[in-house]
Amino acid sequence: xxxxxxxxxxxxxxxxxxxxxxxxxxxxxxxxxxxxxxxxxxxxxxxxxxxxxxxxxxxxxxxxxxxxxxxxxxxxxxxxxxxxxxxxxxxxxxxxxxxxxxxxxxxxxxxxxxxxxxxxxxxxxxxxxxxxxxxxxxxxxxxxxxxxxxxxxxxxxxxxxxxx
Numbered sequence: 001x002x003x004x005x006x007x008x009x010x011x012x013x014x015x016x017x018x019x020x021x022x023x024x025x026x027x028x029x030x031x032x033x034x035x036x037x038x039x040x041x042x043x044x045x046x047x048x049x050x051x052x053x054x055x056x057x058x059x060x061x062x063x064x065x066x067x068x069x070x071x072x073x074x075x076x077x078x079x080x081x082x083x084x085x086x087x088x089x090x091x092x093x094x095x096x097x098x099x100x101x102x103x104x105x106x107x108x109x110x111x112x113x114x115x116x117x118x119x120x121x122x123x124x125x126x127x128x129x130x131x132x133x134x135x136x137x138x139x140x141x142x143x144x145x146x147x148x149x150x151x152x153x154x155x156x157x158x159x160x161x162x163x164x
Contacts, residue, residue, distance in 0.1 A: 009043060010045075012058070013043070013051055013058045016057065016058055017058060017060065017070060017072075017108065018071075019068065019070055039150060039151065039154075040052050040053055040054045040151075041053040042061075042151070042154075043058070044158065047158060047159075047161070048061075048063075048064060048155070048158060048159060049061045049063070049064065049151065049154060049155045049158060050064040050068070051064075052144070052145060052151060054144055057108065057124070058108075059108050059122050059144055059145055060072075060108075060122065061145065061151060061152075061155055062119055062121075062122060062145060062146075062147060062152060062155075063152065063155045063156075063159070064155075065110075065119055072107075072108060072109060072110045072122075073100050073102040073103040073104070073107045073108075073109045073110070073125065074098075074099075074100040074103075074109065074110045074111075074112055075091060075096055075098070075099050075100070075103065075109055075110070075111055075112070075125075075132070075140070075141055076096070076097050076098035076099075076111075076112045076113070076114050076117075077091060077095045077096055077097065077111060077112070077113060077114065077120075078095050078096075078097050078114055079113065079114060079115050080095060081095030081096075082113050082120060085111055085120055085121050085143060085146060086120055086121065086146050086147045086148055087146075088143060088146060088149065089143060090123070090126075090139040090140075090141060090142055090143050091111055091121070091123065091139065091140055091141035091143060092137075092138065092139055092140065093132060093135045093136050093137055093138055093139075093140050094136060094137070096132055096133075096140060097114050098114070099129045099132050099133060100129070101129060102129075103125050103128060103129040103132065104125065104128050104129070105125055105126065105127055105128050105131075106124060106125060107124065107125045108122065108123075108124060109122070109123055109124065109125045109141055110122055111123060111141060111143070111146075119147075120146060120147050121141075121143050121144075121145065121146035121147065122144060122145045122146075123141040123142045123143045123144050123145075124141070124142045124144065125140070125141055126139055126140055126141060126142055127140050
């Protein structure tokens with residue numbers, strides 16, 4: 001992808017996720033978009049999967065979060081929910097222990113485990129904060145990327161290949 005196209009893609013992502021300073025941190029940015037029948041579109045920046053495009057929205061890859069320093073809405077889940085979430089299940093209301101004030105329906109939302117306080121998944125909020133806390137049944141976050149999924153594994157392979 002040409003430099004101008006790369007910057008346009010990153011600007012779109014920064015605008016959607018309200019990220020400031022991502023473009024200034026990189027002197028030379030090489031952006032590739034990987035498309036596959038089995039995976040959503042992946043945005044690779046300098047050899048690392050950084051974003052995933054799903055249904056027209058960009059989601060940061062879990063492995064890229066420490067570098068991106070993005071402030072996303074968060075939902076904390078109890079340890080009983082963790083094995084289900086890291087196997088691809090949606091986050092269900094009974095497993096939620098805490099919800100950040102900024103969660104609104106449709107938001108890209110980070111799922112954190114309550115013991116280790118680490119991100120275990122990213123998804124789309126199906127309900128707002130008030131609805132999640134009031135609702136005690138059913139799904140509240142649509143899980144789209146989680147620890148150990150195919151995107152996680154591909155990120156590991158690319159990092160090793162590119163020495164990232």
